[in-house]
Amino acid sequence: MKAFVVVLVLILIAGAYLGGYWPEHSRLLESQRNLQAVSAQLAEAQARLRLFGLHHRLLHLIDTVTEKNYGEAQKLSTDFFDEVRAEIMRTDKAELKSALESVLRARDSMTAGLAKADPGVVNVLDELKKQIGRFLEHHSPPGASPPAASAAPEPTG
Numbered sequence: 001m002k003a004f005v006v007v008l009v010l011i012l013i014a015g016a017y018l019g020g021y022w023p024e025h026s027r028l029l030e031s032q033r034n035l036q037a038v039s040a041q042l043a044e045a046q047a048r049l050r051l052f053g054l055h056h057r058l059l060h061l062i063d064t065v066t067e068k069n070y071g072e073a074q075k076l077s078t079d080f081f082d083e084v085r086a087e088i089m090r091t092d093k094a095e096l097k098s099a100l101e102s103v104l105r106a107r108d109s110m111t112a113g114l115a116k117a118d119p120g121v122v123n124v125l126d127e128l129k130k131q132i133g134r135f136l137e138h139h140s141p142p143g144a145s146p147p148a149a150s151a152a153p154e155p156t157g
Contacts, residue, residue: 057076
């Protein structure tokens with residue numbers, strides 16, 4: 001009889017342990033799945049934010065060239081293309097990497113044009129703006145507002 005009571009008590013303790021453990025374990029697993037999903041969404045949002053940052057830098061560069069401030073434009077150009085290169089290294093999306101590599105290929109002609117104070121570099125910058133804008137437009141989540149295609153002012157003078 002004593003052995004029966006001991007076994008019964010052990011069974012009740014094990015049942016109570018499993019009764020408390022299993023729901024908590026299930027909640028933990030669900031929380032981990034939610035965390036992974038939110039982490040993926042955060043990474044995507046951060047990548048999009050960096051792309052919008054690149055777009056903003058490019059618009060600022062276009063404004064600076066339009067104002068014929070070529071010295072400042074050279075610095076902004078260097079910063080912009082350095083960020084493009086950094087984003088190429090960060091991303092694992094082949095389509096984005098390809099688009100950014102296309103933008104990066106314009107670096108040498110852009111640097112040469114700015115060094116010569118060539119106002120025609122605005123046309124190259126405008127094409128880069130369109131490339132980045134198209135990528136953002138085609139890869140925007142529902143409800144997002146991609147940048148307008150005419151966000152930069154037209155060159156004057």
